[in-house]
Amino acid sequence: MKKIIPLLLITALLSACSSEQISNPSAAKAKEKQEQTAQEAPSKEKNRAKSLSDIYVPNPQVTDDTKLLKAGQAIEDEKGEMTLKGINSLNKTINLGSVDMKIKNVKLIHNRPTYSLMDYFHAYTEHYEDFQFVKVEVELVNKTEKTVHFGPVAHINTSNGEKKVFEDDFYIEYLGGKIEPKGSKQGALGFIVEKSSPGLNWIDITTSDVLDEKQKTISKAKNIRIDFN
Numbered sequence: 001m002k003k004i005i006p007l008l009l010i011t012a013l014l015s016a017c018s019s020e021q022i023s024n025p026s027a028a029k030a031k032e033k034q035e036q037t038a039q040e041a042p043s044k045e046k047n048r049a050k051s052l053s054d055i056y057v058p059n060p061q062v063t064d065d066t067k068l069l070k071a072g073q074a075i076e077d078e079k080g081e082m083t084l085k086g087i088n089s090l091n092k093t094i095n096l097g098s099v100d101m102k103i104k105n106v107k108l109i110h111n112r113p114t115y116s117l118m119d120y121f122h123a124y125t126e127h128y129e130d131f132q133f134v135k136v137e138v139e140l141v142n143k144t145e146k147t148v149h150f151g152p153v154a155h156i157n158t159s160n161g162e163k164k165v166f167e168d169d170f171y172i173e174y175l176g177g178k179i180e181p182k183g184s185k186q187g188a189l190g191f192i193v194e195k196s197s198p199g200l201n202w203i204d205i206t207t208s209d210v211l212d213e214k215q216k217t218i219s220k221a222k223n224i225r226i227d228f229n
Contacts, residue, residue, distance in 0.1 A: 049175045049187040052139060056186060059171050061120050065109060065135070080113040085132065086200065086228030096210050097219030098144045099179065101152055104137040106226045108193075108200055124170050125192045132196040133170075134158075134203055139186045142179040151176035151208035153189050154221060159202045160195040166208075168192070176208070202227045 050056050058064040063077050068084040075082050086108035093102045110132050113121055121128040138152045152175055156164045166176060166189075173187035193200065203226050210219040 049173045049185040052141070052184040052186055054186075059173070059188070059190075061113075061117055062171065062190065063111070065107065068107070068109070069105075078114065079117060080111060082112075083110040084108075085110050088226050088228055090226060092224075094207075094222055094224060096150070096207065096222060098142060098146075098148050099150050099210050099219070100141045100143060101150075101207065102139040102141075103205075103224065103226070104139065105135075106137070106203070106228075107135045108228055109133055109135055121170065121192070124168065125194065127194070131192050131194075133190050133192045134164075134200075135171075136189045136191075136205065137187075138175065138189070139184065140175065140179060141184045142182060145181045147181055147213050148179050148218065149177060149211040149213075149215070150179060152205075153191075154206050154208045156191055156206070157204040158193060158195065159200050160193070160198070162193055162195040164191040164193070200228055 058066075061079070063075060063079040063082045065075065065082055065084070067073070068075060068082065069087065069089070071084055071086055073084045084107060088106045090103045090106060093100050110130075112130050113128070118128050121131070125131050134156065136153060140150065140152060142148050151166055153166050153169065155166065158164075168191050169189045170192065171188050171190040173189070175185055175187050175189060179185060205224045205226065207221045207224075209217045209221050212218050
């Protein structure tokens with residue numbers, strides 16, 4: 001009988017732990033989120049920024065807005081619905097010493113993601129079912145024979161007084177960081193704006209400094225104002 005009692009206590013303890021996990025939806029959801037993140041990691045790795053010689057592949061979480069070039073145009077696919085609210089086809093190259101940064105299209109987009117992608121956007125906004133975001137398309141070229149470190153967007157300020165930092169970028173195309181000697185990158189960054197009313201008139205983009213391999217500043221950051229049509 002003495003041998004049976006400890007076994008009964010262990011069984012009861014394990015059963016209680018199991019019941020607690022089942023009755024605690026937050027813990028279960030956290031575990032599910034961890035598993036989902038682990039599964040998504042390989043796809044994000046494949047989605048790293050391309051060089052200028054590569055064909056750019058649309059982001060797996062966001063509808064392809066390539067054909068949205070005039071305010072009011074809309075598109076729908078398996079990732080959701082998009083409407084273009086504003087655009088500036090800037091196609092302007094900004095020189096930062098060692099790095100040339102070309103800002104191509106800058107768009108203000110209204111997005112309604114499909115249900116299966118809402119959880120992804122929930123990490124960036126409480127309004128994950130229906131929101132507006134700024135998309136910035138860039139090309140980066142390191143003109144030197146040395147490795148440099150650079151981020152095309154350190155932070156963004158909007159005409160509505162909202163500030164977004166580079167960690168808020170949900171495209172996650174790895175445009176910031178190291179650029180190899182004579183190397184290049186192209187891709188997009190996306191920042192959800194919570195203050196979208198009244199409509200945005202402009203945004204100010206501030207880049208990072210250009211740094212060398214020892215993290216010393218080569219060229220200072222620049223600020224670029226972009227107006228929406």
